[in-house]
Amino acid sequence: MSASAEEVPVLIIGAGPVGVTLANLLGTYGVQTLVVERSPAVLDFPRAVGLDDEALRTFQATGLAEEMLRDMIQNVPMRMYTARKQCFAEILPSTREFGWFRRNLFSQPLGEKTLRRGLARFPHVQLRLGVELVALTQDEAGVSASLRDEVGAERQVRAAYVVACDGGRSTVREMLGLPYEGRTHPAKWVVIECDQDPLDAPYTALHCEPARPYVCLRLPYGLRRWEFMLFPGEDGEQMLAPDKVRELLGRHVADPSALNVIRARVYTHNSRVAGRFVSGRVCLAGDAAHITPPWIGQGLNAGLRDAFNLGWKLAWILQGRLRPALLTSYHDERHAHAKAMIDLADTFGAVLSQRNPLLAWARDRFFMAIRGVPAVRDYVLQMKFKPMPRFVQGVVRNSGVAARDALVGRMFIQPHVERRRGGAEKLDDVVGARFALISWRCDALADAPPSLREQLARLGCDHYLAVRSRSAGNEAGSPMPAQPSGTVVEDLENGLHLWFQGKDVDWVLVRPDRFIAAVGRVGDAVMELGAFCEAVLPPADATPAMHAAQAGGTAAQLSRVGAEALAA
Numbered sequence: 001m002s003a004s005a006e007e008v009p010v011l012i013i014g015a016g017p018v019g020v021t022l023a024n025l026l027g028t029y030g031v032q033t034l035v036v037e038r039s040p041a042v043l044d045f046p047r048a049v050g051l052d053d054e055a056l057r058t059f060q061a062t063g064l065a066e067e068m069l070r071d072m073i074q075n076v077p078m079r080m081y082t083a084r085k086q087c088f089a090e091i092l093p094s095t096r097e098f099g100w101f102r103r104n105l106f107s108q109p110l111g112e113k114t115l116r117r118g119l120a121r122f123p124h125v126q127l128r129l130g131v132e133l134v135a136l137t138q139d140e141a142g143v144s145a146s147l148r149d150e151v152g153a154e155r156q157v158r159a160a161y162v163v164a165c166d167g168g169r170s171t172v173r174e175m176l177g178l179p180y181e182g183r184t185h186p187a188k189w190v191v192i193e194c195d196q197d198p199l200d201a202p203y204t205a206l207h208c209e210p211a212r213p214y215v216c217l218r219l220p221y222g223l224r225r226w227e228f229m230l231f232p233g234e235d236g237e238q239m240l241a242p243d244k245v246r247e248l249l250g251r252h253v254a255d256p257s258a259l260n261v262i263r264a265r266v267y268t269h270n271s272r273v274a275g276r277f278v279s280g281r282v283c284l285a286g287d288a289a290h291i292t293p294p295w296i297g298q299g300l301n302a303g304l305r306d307a308f309n310l311g312w313k314l315a316w317i318l319q320g321r322l323r324p325a326l327l328t329s330y331h332d333e334r335h336a337h338a339k340a341m342i343d344l345a346d347t348f349g350a351v352l353s354q355r356n357p358l359l360a361w362a363r364d365r366f367f368m369a370i371r372g373v374p375a376v377r378d379y380v381l382q383m384k385f386k387p388m389p390r391f392v393q394g395v396v397r398n399s400g401v402a403a404r405d406a407l408v409g410r411m412f413i414q415p416h417v418e419r420r421r422g423g424a425e426k427l428d429d430v431v432g433a434r435f436a437l438i439s440w441r442c443d444a445l446a447d448a449p450p451s452l453r454e455q456l457a458r459l460g461c462d463h464y465l466a467v468r469s470r471s472a473g474n475e476a477g478s479p480m481p482a483q484p485s486g487t488v489v490e491d492l493e494n495g496l497h498l499w500f501q502g503k504d505v506d507w508v509l510v511r512p513d514r515f516i517a518a519v520g521r522v523g524d525a526v527m528e529l530g531a532f533c534e535a536v537l538p539p540a541d542a543t544p545a546m547h548a549a550q551a552g553g554t555a556a557q558l559s560r561v562g563a564e565a566l567a568a
Contacts, residue, residue, distance in 0.1 A: 004156070008034045009318050011145060011159035013133050013172050015039075017048070017108065018286030018303035019165030020115040020127070024062035025311030027122030028433050029512075031318055034157065035125070036147055038132035042116070046191045046263040047108040049219060050204075050297030051304075056100035057414065057514060058308040060428055064118045065100075071110040073220050075101040078204040080352065082364035085207070088371055097495075098514075099414035099426050105204070107219055108300070136162070136175045138280050161314055161327075162282045165303075168270060170288035176279050182272030182342070185293065187353070188230045190239050190248065193263040197224040198253050206295075206352050210360045213353040216252065223262075226252070227294075229353060236266030269293040269349070271342050277331040283310055290338040295348035296386070298341045305389065309334055312433075312512035313395070321460050322395070323538050329394035333409075340387040395511065397518035397532040407503055407519050412438075412510045415495030417467065424492055428514060435461035435517070436510045437529070440500035441468055443486070444507035444525040452526055455533035458540075461509070465489060467496050 010026055012019045015037030026033045051072070059065040077092035093102040119125050134154065135146035143162045148154045164172030173180060197218060204217040215227040228248050230236060238244060245264060249256035273290040277283060286303030293299075310330050316322035354360045370376045391409030392398075398405045416424045437444060437456065443466065445453065456462065464486035471490060491497050500506070507525055509518040509532065520528045 005144070005158045006034075006155065007158045008032055009160045010034070010314055011143070011157055011162045012036070013145075013162065013164050014166035014286075014288070015116070015127060015129070016165060016167065016286065017112050017115060017300060018307050019163070020112065020119065021058060021062065021304055022163060022165065022285065022307040022311050023125050023127070024064065024115060024118050024122075025058075025307060026315060027119065027125040028062055029312060029315035029319075030124070031315045032124040033122075033126070034159075035119070035127045036131040036133070037127070037129050040130045040150070042109050042112045044109050044263065045265050046193045046225060048294075048297075048300035049105050049108070049217065049225065050301070051104045051106055051111075052297075052301050053096070053098040053100040053102045054308075054411065055301050055304045056104065057098050057411075057428065058304045060099070060426070061308065061433065061512075061514075062118060063121075064114060067114050067118070068106070068111060069104075071114065071220055072104050072106040073202075073218070074104045076103050076105045076203060076218075078103065078206065080206045080367075081208060082368065083209050083211075083357070083360050084364070085209075086364070086368065088364065088367040090203075097413045098411060099428065103204075103297075105217065105219055107221070107223065110220070133166075133171050133175075136172060136282070138162075138282060143281050160281065160318060163310065163314075164282065164284045164288045165286045166288055168272070168287040168291045170284065172282065173274060173284055173288050176282060178279060178284070179275040180272050181275060182270065182291075185269040185271070185349070186232075187269070188234075188236050189267050189269065190228045190230060190236065190245075191263075191265050191267055192226045192228075192245055192249070192261055193219070193223055194226075194249075194259040194261050195221075195223055196260060197222045198255075198259065199224060208352045208354065208360065208363070210355045210357045213355070230266075240264050240266065271346050273335070273339050273342060277306075277335055278328050281327075283327070283330060285310060289334075290342060292338075292342045293345045293349050295345045295352065296341070298345060298386075302338050302341050305337070306330075306334055308513045316460065316512075320538055321458060322536055326395055326536060333389075333391045333394040337387060337389045344385070344387060389515070391515065395517060395536055396515075397509075397528060397535065399518070399520060399524070399528055403503075404505060404519050407505070407508075408516050410516055412508060412514050412516050413495055413499055414514070416492045417489040417496070418470075418492050419487065419489050430487070430489060431465065431510070432463070433512055434463065435459050435512060436463075436465055437461055437507060438465045438467060438496075438510060439486070439507045440496065440505075442466070442506050442522050444522055444529075446522070448526050448529075452530050452533070455537060456529065458537055459533055460512070463487065467491050467500075469497055470494065 009031055010033045012035040015035050023033050023035045056065050059068050077090050079087050080089040082088055119127050130150035131147050134148050137144050143159045145157045146154055164170050202218050207214050213229045217225050246256040270291045274284050277289050285306035317324050396409045414427045417427055466486045466488045469491055505519045506522045508516055511517045518528050518532045
């Protein structure tokens with residue numbers, strides 16, 4: 001590579017919602033980042049529409065959740081209808097354990113614009129449009145990339161790490177020769193979006209009609225989307241002709257000719273997952289790593305989980321807070337869950353898009369029969385069928401106590417707390433972009449030696465949180481031992497009290513992506529926290545600048561920026 005090659009710690013290929021969310025996270029963590037995208041503008045296609053509570057928690061970490069909500073409809077139910085148009089299931093989770101509603105609808109083009117605007121907050125993050133990747137090589141010290149702009153000029157970039165967020169037809173994945181295993185579903189779908197919504201139906205509806213299965217849902221700003229299954233012999237492009245679109249909509253609206261179609265496209269559903277999410281210094285995220293049929297609305301959400309899991313690990317490695325070898329934990333923690341979501345979507349699709357009238361009748365009779373069973377109804381209504389991420393290996397500490405290890409690797413709850421009376425805050429906003437040691441009515445570090453506190457500080461956990469029960473009126477809250485180095489907050493909604501009481505633990509170590517890294521009782525805090533730090537921290541003599549040099553000499557100046565971001 002020539003001496004004039006541009007150097008950057010992280011290069012992201014692809015500026016879709018996953019790539020730009022990752023860039024916002026890296027910006028928040030203080031990491032210099034370059035994002036390139038071959039399309040000159042946000043694609044105005046009908047694409048993802050659903051965001052769950054985990055996705056909103058990710059946006060919260062970037063400081064963009066409230067801006068994203070401005071173009072979103074929250075808490076939208078999903079209904080499933082039989083061939084005779086009877087509703088046999090409604091999904092509307094009441095839980096907000098992670099701080100947000102579980103089902104929310106948005107328009108992806110609007111969301112992408114908000115995420116791109118968010119990058120302007122970070123002088124150390126650049127977005128370059130109309131730029132494509134033409135070559136990629138890597139060695140032990142870094143990754144070399146050749147980029148070409150719209151006028152054909154090529155530029156060389158040397159990065160410590162590269163993340164491929166360049167979609168299902170990923171150029172990076174193909175250059176690496178990584179398998180993309182799975183299948184392409186035979187049926188295609190016509191997706192149509194119209195404005196001036198003619199229906200009073202504020203929900204997502206899955207119509208399981210053998211004559212032609214379809215989906216109908218309301219979107220923000222008076223938009224409505226229809227998705228119709230195509231049959232063998234129907235040409236997708238011909239079905240987008242105005243007369244065919246009116247024919248498809250004619251059974252569902254009084255006057256289809258009055259609708260203004262603003263977006264229409266033919267899609268093929270795929271169920272695929274890459275063999276590996278990490279190859280040397282290159283990682284795959286979003287559709288480049290896995291692609292999911294849209295039946296349960298988890299395609300984009302799965303990609304955002306990738307971004308949250310990967311972003312802090314890249315930052316911590318570059319800043320000397322995490323062993324570089326632990327980059328592979330991204331694959332260990334994300335691959336199995338991504339595959340589980342694909343399998344669930346496949347099952348939903350097979351059941352709900354059944355075209356055989358006899359099998360559809362049997363399906364409808366079964367679902368109508370079980371909807372009166374309270375346990376089954378609650379299982380469906382609260383989306384308990386959704387596989388929740390749980391890491392049994394990776395950047396986690398298993399103590400050998402089964403009841404406690406069952407908590408490790410799961411996302412921690414996010415209730416509201418108070419640092420001062422009348423100042424309710426979401427827990428993540430109090431914690432910030434760091435590791436968090438949260439103790440319940442105790443000081444988990446009361447007997448900790450200075451060496452452990454130094455280790456926690458190196459980890460990015462230099463601010464501790466002690467929680468006590470909510471006080472009433474002028475009364476003091478639950479007793480709290482002195483904890484000079486920590487912040488005492490009150491459990492405003494009793495959520496933390498119930499969680500700690502039910503789990504029989506005194507403290508929890510939460511990662512920057514809000515997953516539990518370790519838990520325990522006061523008596524084992526020093527041993528468990530010390531063991532975790534020993535397992536994940538680089539050697540004490542490996543400074544952030546040394547790590548930057550080992551990563552290709554591209555990030556020495558970032559250790560200071562990252563430390564300032566964590567301390568903010």
